[in-house]
Structure formats: structure tokens, C-alpha cells
Amino acid sequence: MTLIEPALAERVLERALAHGGDLAELFCEERSGLALSIDESRIERPQQGRQRGAGVRVVSGETTYFAHTDGLAEPDLLAAADAASAALDAERAEPRALESERAPELQEIAQPPEEVEAERKAALLRALDERARGAGSEILQVQASYNEARRRVQVANSRGRHAADDRTRVRLGAQVVAKRGDTTETGFETLGGHRGFELVADDGEAIAEQAARKALTLLDADPAPAGAMPVVVGGGFGGVLFHEMTGHGLEADAVQKGASVYSGKLGVKVAEPIVTAYDDGRLPGEWGTDAIDDEGTPSQKTTVIEDGELTSYLYDLFRAGRDNVESTGNGRRESFRHLPIPRMTNTYIAPGDADPEAIISEVERGFYAASFAGGQVDPATGDFVFGVSEGYLIENGKVTKPCRGATLIGNCLEALARIDAVGSDFEMKTGFCGKDGQSVPVGTGQGHVRIRELTVGGTAVG
Amino acid sequence: MEAGATDDLQAIARRALDAALDAGAPEAEAYVQDSSGIEIRVYENEVESLTEGAERGAGVRAWIDGRVGYAYGTDLSDEGLRAIAAGAVETARLADPDEHAAPPGVEAQGGSGGAGQEADLTLPGLHDPSLAEWQTQRKVGLAQEIERAARAVDERITAIEQTVYADGEDRVAVASSAGLAGAYEATTCYAFLQALATDDGDRQTGLGFGVARAPGGLDAAAIGAEAGERAASLLGAEKPRSRTCPAVLDPTVAASFAGFIGGTLCADAVQRGRSPFAGRLGDEVASAALTLADDGLDPEGPNSAPFDAEGTPSERTPLIEGGELKTYLHDSYTARRAGERQRSTGNASRAGYRSPPSVSTSNLVIEPGERTLEELFADAADGVYVTDVAGLHSGVNPVTGQFSVGASGRLIKDGALADPVTEFTIASDLQSMLRAVQAAGRDPRWVPFGGSVKAVPLLIGEMAVGGS
Numbered sequence: 001m002t003l004i005e006p007a008l009a010e011r012v013l014e015r016a017l018a019h020g021g022d023l024a025e026l027f028c029e030e031r032s033g034l035a036l037s038i039d040e041s042r043i044e045r046p047q048q049g050r051q052r053g054a055g056v057r058v059v060s061g062e063t064t065y066f067a068h069t070d071g072l073a074e075p076d077l078l079a080a081a082d083a084a085s086a087a088l089d090a091e092r093a094e095p096r097a098l099e100s101e102r103a104p105e106l107q108e109i110a111q112p113p114e115e116v117e118a119e120r121k122a123a124l125l126r127a128l129d130e131r132a133r134g135a136g137s138e139i140l141q142v143q144a145s146y147n148e149a150r151r152r153v154q155v156a157n158s159r160g161r162h163a164a165d166d167r168t169r170v171r172l173g174a175q176v177v178a179k180r181g182d183t184t185e186t187g188f189e190t191l192g193g194h195r196g197f198e199l200v201a202d203d204g205e206a207i208a209e210q211a212a213r214k215a216l217t218l219l220d221a222d223p224a225p226a227g228a229m230p231v232v233v234g235g236g237f238g239g240v241l242f243h244e245m246t247g248h249g250l251e252a253d254a255v256q257k258g259a260s261v262y263s264g265k266l267g268v269k270v271a272e273p274i275v276t277a278y279d280d281g282r283l284p285g286e287w288g289t290d291a292i293d294d295e296g297t298p299s300q301k302t303t304v305i306e307d308g309e310l311t312s313y314l315y316d317l318f319r320a321g322r323d324n325v326e327s328t329g330n331g332r333r334e335s336f337r338h339l340p341i342p343r344m345t346n347t348y349i350a351p352g353d354a355d356p357e358a359i360i361s362e363v364e365r366g367f368y369a370a371s372f373a374g375g376q377v378d379p380a381t382g383d384f385v386f387g388v389s390e391g392y393l394i395e396n397g398k399v400t401k402p403c404r405g406a407t408l409i410g411n412c413l414e415a416l417a418r419i420d421a422v423g424s425d426f427e428m429k430t431g432f433c434g435k436d437g438q439s440v441p442v443g444t445g446q447g448h449v450r451i452r453e454l455t456v457g458g459t460a461v462g
Numbered sequence: 463m464e465a466g467a468t469d470d471l472q473a474i475a476r477r478a479l480d481a482a483l484d485a486g487a488p489e490a491e492a493y494v495q496d497s498s499g500i501e502i503r504v505y506e507n508e509v510e511s512l513t514e515g516a517e518r519g520a521g522v523r524a525w526i527d528g529r530v531g532y533a534y535g536t537d538l539s540d541e542g543l544r545a546i547a548a549g550a551v552e553t554a555r556l557a558d559p560d561e562h563a564a565p566p567g568v569e570a571q572g573g574s575g576g577a578g579q580e581a582d583l584t585l586p587g588l589h590d591p592s593l594a595e596w597q598t599q600r601k602v603g604l605a606q607e608i609e610r611a612a613r614a615v616d617e618r619i620t621a622i623e624q625t626v627y628a629d630g631e632d633r634v635a636v637a638s639s640a641g642l643a644g645a646y647e648a649t650t651c652y653a654f655l656q657a658l659a660t661d662d663g664d665r666q667t668g669l670g671f672g673v674a675r676a677p678g679g680l681d682a683a684a685i686g687a688e689a690g691e692r693a694a695s696l697l698g699a700e701k702p703r704s705r706t707c708p709a710v711l712d713p714t715v716a717a718s719f720a721g722f723i724g725g726t727l728c729a730d731a732v733q734r735g736r737s738p739f740a741g742r743l744g745d746e747v748a749s750a751a752l753t754l755a756d757d758g759l760d761p762e763g764p765n766s767a768p769f770d771a772e773g774t775p776s777e778r779t780p781l782i783e784g785g786e787l788k789t790y791l792h793d794s795y796t797a798r799r800a801g802e803r804q805r806s807t808g809n810a811s812r813a814g815y816r817s818p819p820s821v822s823t824s825n826l827v828i829e830p831g832e833r834t835l836e837e838l839f840a841d842a843a844d845g846v847y848v849t850d851v852a853g854l855h856s857g858v859n860p861v862t863g864q865f866s867v868g869a870s871g872r873l874i875k876d877g878a879l880a881d882p883v884t885e886f887t888i889a890s891d892l893q894s895m896l897r898a899v900q901a902a903g904r905d906p907r908w909v910p911f912g913g914s915v916k917a918v919p920l921l922i923g924e925m926a927v928g929g930s
Binding site: 034036039040042043044045046047048049050051052053062063064065066067068069070071083084086087118119121122140141143177179184185186224226227228254257258259261337339372373374375376378380381382383384385386387389404405406407409410411455456457458 | 505508509510511512513514515516517518519521530531532533534535536537545549552553554556557558560598620621623624656658665666667701704734735736738816817818852853854855856857858859861862864865866867868870884885886887888889891926927928929930
């Protein structure tokens with residue numbers, strides 16, 4: 001399954017070290033994909049594409065030199081090696097012969113999407129459109145997309161590492177607009193995985209009803225409250241909370257620069273003992289799963305918080321070398337045109353033992369954030385914001401009125417320390433995570449989680 | 463443009479177009495892009511990473527009986543182009559027919575007539591040859607100078623997370639079976655950094671940035687100082703109390719909101735019932751203090767080009783004037799769909815050859831007003847000065863216009879700046895915010911947020927602040 005011969009990879013690595021360097025690496029990739037949308041009940045914007053290219057990296061001391069090229073022919077690769085090493089003048093580490101390539105532990109792809117007739121994908125979107133419109137007469141617009149992508153990657157470096165992966169991902173997304181009088185609301189739902197077409201073949205269109213239900217529910221919504229109160233975060237995409245408020249701060253690049261509030265906190269109690277959390281790039285079929293990371297390190301399950309204590313940061317090769325530890329398999333990149341940096345894979349709070357219903361019924365007055373539209377954090381200060389896509393008031397222990405326009409805002413360390421209940425339920429969701437201009441697929445997950453106090457930013461002031 | 467600088471790309475575009483016609487598409491369009499650039503990241507005066515990249519690719523759109531397909535690839539050999547063309551034809555068969563789908567033709571270009579389109583679509587000032595004179599080491603020096611300038615602001619600036627300098631040279635060619643053909647080249651460069659200020663356990667960050675056509679246009683001292691000053695000025699910030707009050711948005715924040723408003727005025731969103739401003743053409747949608755335009759022709763605008771992503775000449779389009787909604791932004795498809803009297807405003811856009819065109823803003827311009835920043839504070843009397851917003855992509859709903867986003871800045875007390883505030887939200891909806899604009903500031907700057915916006919500070923009369 002290799003994209004290029006090992007002997008060629010060795011020649012490129014040799015060339016990349018021509019002006020010195022501690023480590024040279026060649027990342028080759030072939031990616032292809034198909035996307036389709038439905039809008040106004042019409043299949044549109046079908047598109048397909050194919051790219052082949054490589055990135056060559058040379059690390060010398062604290063500096064990384066990188067060049068990328070389109071094409072995988074020898075002249076392309078050697079030109080990239082020359083471009084990467086042009087500015088270098090340093091001691092040279094002798095390259096080691098490449099190991100024989102390890103067979104990657106591939107995900108099971110029952111129905112490779114490229115072998116499924118394109119018309120079936122269009123039919124799926126038509127079914128989805130119909131299901132959403134069938135959810136109620138107030139459904140005004142349905143927009144949905146189907147995406148499939150296959151990435152074949154091969155990594156070789158001058159320490160002898162040689163690994164490959166073959167990644168197939170399928171994702172379905174639906175956005176529904178509902179309207180009643182002058183009130184317009186939207187609902188969004190996705191289904192995705194490191195899987196084949198089988199993921200969506202059997203009732204993938206059900207996400208249409210979930211998206212429609214969210215939009216319809218919000219038609220009855222009041223403006224969200226503003227102020228500090230207990231907040232219950234829903235399962236699944238609620239995990240974006242942990243992704244933002246803790247995950248990013250554990251990525252070793254930010255940690256090593258002191259640009260994370262989690263710097264120097266290893267072994268420190270950062271949460272109640274009920275909180276245990278993982279980054280797991282091996283979860284079968286999940287959106288953030290791969291056999292290896294983009295530096296050829298096998299994916300692994302890393303315990304980042306154990307019983308409330310911070311246990312590990314997330315490392316790529318370069319940052320691991322600095323801390324004298326092994327890479328945790330988190331060196332990821334958007335494509336051959338990007339440098340690998342520490343990134344999350346599937347990050348989640350492990351299920352606890354609280355009954356999800358009791359988590360809500362114990363709250364006298366608070367806010368229930370059932371689902372998020374996304375979030376953002378500044379790891380250096382720990383300040384975060386989440387946009388709530390589906391939220392409700394909690395009054396006297398009961399979920400009551402839906403609320404529109406809510407945002408949760410707070411500080412990571414404070415909010416993490418205030419988690420006072422973790423539900424026994426559990427769900428994973430898909431997302432795209434952006435950092436340094438690179439977008440990678442990540443999984444987020446958790447069950448219901450309660451934060452004792454958090455600021456809700458809505459329009460209903462007072 | 464130097465004569466012949468894009469001949470090679472135009473030839474590839476024609477070959478790709480011919481390949482699509484040969485593959486069975488009655489109508490087709492080819493877009494070819496060739497980009498190269500460098501990115502330098504500096505940390506503690508050392509080069510952390512140096513990236514050199516080149517990228518070339520082509521995208522082909524095919525129209526078959528009202529069905530539109532798209533394919534792209536990086537292999538620009540004859541065989542590669544044939545494969546891309548075949549892909550476009552193959553995907554077109556998947557689409558449902560749409561009566562308005564057709565390549566942008568010369569007939570849609572305001573009747574200026576026939577073959578004139580092919581002759582001379584140029585826009586001087588996009589390509590700065592001085593970029594080529596800058597050696598890598600000099601660019602590294604510029605990034606180092608930016609970092610030093612940030613540290614020099616205040617002794618409480620304890621770290622500069624990273625300082626990034628990047629530039630690029632893009633060459634683009636378009637050819638379509640309707641007779642449109644053109645090419646241009648442009649240079650861009652930018653720099654940004656994030657400074658961290660620390661004092662007594664409190665940590666605050668601040669962003670500084672600059673955009674230009676060549677590094678000579680970047681003011682290293684000003685970019686660095688901005689980051690340092692933004693971070694240091696927030697030290698000691700507390701959560702403000704929840705209330706409804708006036709808000710002054712600094713140009714970066716005003717730009718972010720303008721970007722969302724521009725998106726809601728794109729005809730695609732309007733026609734598909736996904737814009738809060740649908741059906742509002744000619745209405746008073748804003749206070750008279752706000753004038754907003756889209757300008758694809760200002761050579762200083764990073765997104766300016768002689769023609770848009772499907773070859774239609776770029777324009778300056780007034781969007782909101784004296785509070786009145788004047789027009790929506792169109793590409794050839796939405797213009798055709800809107801009816802006979804509408805023509806494309808030259809707002810087809812694409813994120814490179816890997817994406818088919820869709821309607822988008824080019825550069826937005828918020829018309830400057832008369833007021834200095836201090837006068838805006840005086841007008842506000844008691845409120846907040848918002849210097850940064852976070853969580854925009856999840857906090858603004860472009861379909862309904864509702865927003866609630868994280869913010870930081872300073873309190874305004876008795877008409878002047880007071881204590882720093884952070885960790886609060888500002889919430890409203892875009893429609894109410896437009897009506898609540900009381901005044902525009904007078905000093906514009908180019909901001910690369912919200913797409914690309916030439917922005918001034920704005921005084922909003924009423925905003926919900928969510929804090930303690």
C-alpha cells in the first residue's frame with residue numbers, strides 16, 4: 001500500500017540532510033474525495049478531487065525547516081528536500097536505514113464509499129430532505145451534505161521510522177431552518193466516522209429528524225438568561241466543552257511555551273476525583289481515529305486526567321524530544337502542505353456514576369446546554385466561549401423553557417474544578433478542530449456533566 | 463503585470479476547458495491557480511519554523527442541461543487535465559437540473575458587449591515586485607523586530623507565544639466556453655503575533671497584526687506594540703455586571719460583525735431563505751450613521767482582483783447607504799435567478815482551485831464618520847469598549863441574525879475609558895445592532911477578520927452585556 005518505494009524515501013531523506021540537521025522526515029499523501037449537497041430539495045454542488053503531494057521536514061536544534069510539493073515523482077520530492085534544507089548549515093545526524101514498514105492496524109471499512117454507486121449517495125440526501133420536511137409544516141429549508149474522503153499516507157524519517165495508513169472517512173451533515181411568523185430558528189446535526197458507507201447506509205437520514213426537532217423546539221424559545229448559574233452540559237457534542245477548556249491546554253506546544261494555564265500542573269489536582277478523561281486515537285470507527293499519527297507514531301489511548309489529577313500532556317515527536325518523553329501519537333497535520341503539531345484525536349470525559357436525570361433534578365435554577373454550535377479557547381489565559389445551539393432553563397429540578405442565543409463563558413481551570421457531577425451515559429460526536437490555520441477531524445464525547453457555576457451570556461438581562 | 467507572466471496558466475486553463483468540452487460538456491469553465499509562499503515563525507528571537515510551499519492546481523466546472531458538476535486536481539499534464547474534466551462531467555450527471563444554472567456569459571456583464579471581456583481586465587497595484595527583493599533572512603529580521611516591539615511595550619509582557627510572518631504570490635487564470643478569459647497575479651503578505659502579559663497571577667493576551675502587498679508595507683513597530691498594548695491593558699480585568707448599555711466596538715470587532723452582515727447580504731443566502739435581510743431591499747435596515755459597501759477594486763484590499771472567481775469584472779457595490787439596504791451581492795447564478803434586471807456584482811469567490819465558486823463578500827468597507835475614538839467614548843458616556851470578541855463562529859447565527867459572543871475590553875465611565883473587563887458576553891441580533899449604530903469613527907484600518915474589511919470603530923447604542 002506504499003505510495004513510494006522505500007529506496008526513494010531514503011534518497012529523499014539523505015538529500016534533505018545534505019546541509020545538516022538532527023531529523024529529516026518525508027510525508028507522502030494521496031487524497032481523494034467526493035462531496036454532494038441537497039438544498040431546496042435539489043441535489044447540487046457535486047464535486048470530486050484528487051491530490052498527490054509530499055512535505056519534507058528537517059529539524060535542526062530548535063528550528064524546523066519545511067517544504068511541500070505537489071506530485072510524488074522523484075524530481076518533485078528531491079526539489080522539496082532541497083527547498084527545505086536550503087537555509088540550513090548545521091551538524092548532520094547520520095540517517096538510519098528505514099525499518100520494514102509495519103502493517104498498520106486499519107479500521108474496518110465494510111463498504112468502501114468509492115465502490116458505492118454515486119446515485120445511492122444522492123438518494124440518501126433525498127431521503128434525508130424528505131424526512132426533515134416531514135417533521136413539521138414549519139420546516140422551511142433543509143440543507144444537507146454528504147462527504148467521503150480517502151487519505152493514503154506514508155511517513156519515513158531519518159531515524160528509520162517507516163509507516164503508512166489508509167484512512168476512509170464518511171460524514172453526513174444536516175441543517176434545518178424552521179419558521180413561524182417572524183421567528184426563524186435553525187437546527188444542525190451530523191453523523192461521521194472513520195468508517196465506510198455502512199455508517200450512513202442504514203438510516204443515516206435519521207439525523208434529519210434530530211436537526212428538525214432542534215429547530216422546531218427553538219421556535220418556542222425565550223431569550224436565554226444572562227448571569228452566573230449551575231450549568232448541565234449534555235452528552236456527545238457537549239464534549240466540545242472538555243475539548244476546548246482542557247484539551248487545547250494540554251497540547252505540548254502551548255505547554256512548553258508557558259502559553260497554557262496547564263503548564264507545570266502535571267500531577268496536580270485540577271478537578272474533583274469524579275473526573276477522568278482520555279485522548280484516544282484508537283477508538284474503533286471514530287471520527288478522530290487513525291492507525292498512526294502523521295509522524296508515523298502508532299495511535300494510542302492517553303489518560304490526561306485520572307481521578308481529578310492531571311496525568312499527561314499531548315505530544316508530537318519534536319515536543320516529546322524536548323521533554324524527554326515518548327510521543328503520545330498526537331502529531332497531526334491537515335495535509336502534506338502542513339507541519340505536524342500536537343493535536344487531539346478523540347477526547348472525552350469518561351462516564352461517571354451519576355444518573356443523568358438526577359444531575360438535572362438536583363438543580364433548583366440553572367441552564368441545560370444540550371448541544372453546542374462550537375467553542376473557542378485562549379489556552380494562554382484559559383478564557384473560553386461556547387455557543388449553545390440547543391439550551392433550556394432548569395427550574396425546580398426540571399428542564400422547562402427552551403432558550404435561544406445562549407453562550408457559555410468562563411475560565412478553564414475554574415470551570416474544570418467546578419464539575420460536580422459526571423453522568424453514566426456516554427456519546428461521541430464529530431467535529432473539525434482549527435489551530436494554527438490547520439483543520440483536523442476530532443471526536444468529542446462525554447455523558448451529562450454538571451458545572452456548579454458558569455456564566456451564561458444571553459440577552460435577557462436582569 | 464509583466465507581459466506573459468501568466469501565459470502558461472492561461473494555456474493550461476484553455477487546455478482544461480477544451481478537455482471538458484471534449485469529455486461531453488456543452489458548457490464548461492476552467493480555473494487554474496499557481497501559488498507560492500513562505501511562512502516564518504519566530505519565538506524568543508529564534509526561527510521556530512520556516513515553511514516554503516508551492517501549489518498548483520486546476521478546477522473545472524461543467525454544465526450539462528442545467529446540471530453542474532465540479533472536479534479538481536493537482537496533475538496538470540494533459541492526462542491529468544483530462545481526468546479532471548472527466549470528473550466534472552461525471553459529477554454533473556449526479557446533480558439535479560436547475561433552470562438558472564449556466565456559465566457566466568458576456569450577456570450578463572451589463573451589456574458592455576461581446577469580446578471586450580477578453581481584452582483587458584487588469585487592476586494595477588495587486589502585484590508588488592518589491593516582494594521578490596526581500597531575502598528570507600530579511601523577513602526573519604522583520605518578524606524578530608515585531609517580537610521585540612511587543613516586549614518593549616511593558617515589562618509585564620512575559621512571553622510572545624509566536625510571531626508569524628507570511629507572504630505569497632498567487633497567479634490565477636480563468637477560461638470559459640462562454641468566452642470569458644483572463645488572468646492576474648497578486649502578492650500579499652501579513653504578520654501577526656500574540657503577546658502574553660502577566661501580573662500577580664493574572665494572565666492576559668493581545669493580538670497585533672498587519673496586512674500589505676509586500677513586507678515594506680508592514681510597520682513592525684506598530685504591529686508589535688499593538689499586541690503588547692492590548693495584552694497589558696487587560697491586566698487586572700474583571701467581569702462586568704450584567705446589564706444593557708452602549709458599546710463602542712473597536713475596528714477589529716466592528717470588522718468581525720461587518721463580515722457576518724456581509725454574509726447575510728449575499729444573494730445565495732437571501733434566495734434560499736437563510737438571511738434575516740431577505741425581502742428587505744429598499745428598506746431602512748440600519749441607522750443613517752452606517753454606510754457599508756463591498757469593494758473588489760481597491761488595490762489595498764487583500765481580496766481585490768480584476769475579476770471574480772468566475773471571470774466577472776469586480777465592482778464596488780453599495781450595500782447599506784444612509785441606513786437603506788441598496789442591493790445584495792451576486793454571482794452569475796444568483797443574478798440570473800433574481801431576474802432579468804439583476805447582473806452579477808462580481809462576487810463569485812472560491813477558496814482556491816479546490817472549491818467551486820459561491821457568492822461571498824470581497825472587501826467590505828465601513829464608511830468612516832466624523833468622530834474620534836475619544837468622542838465616541840464621550841457619546842457612550844457609560845458602557846463598554848469592546849476590543850476583542852471570541853467564539854464568533856458558534857456564537858453568531860447567520861440565518862436568524864442572533865448572536866452572543868465572548869468579549870473583553872474596557873469599561874467606559876463618565877465618557878472616558880476606565881477599568882479593563884473580560885469574560886463577559888455581548889448579545890443582540892444583527893438587525894437590532896444595525897439600527898442601534900449611533901456613530902462611526904473616523905480612522906479606518908484594514909482588518910483581515912470577517913473576510914477582509916476596511917473598518918472604523920462603531921458606537922452601538924444598546925447591547926446586552928452578560929457578566930456577573
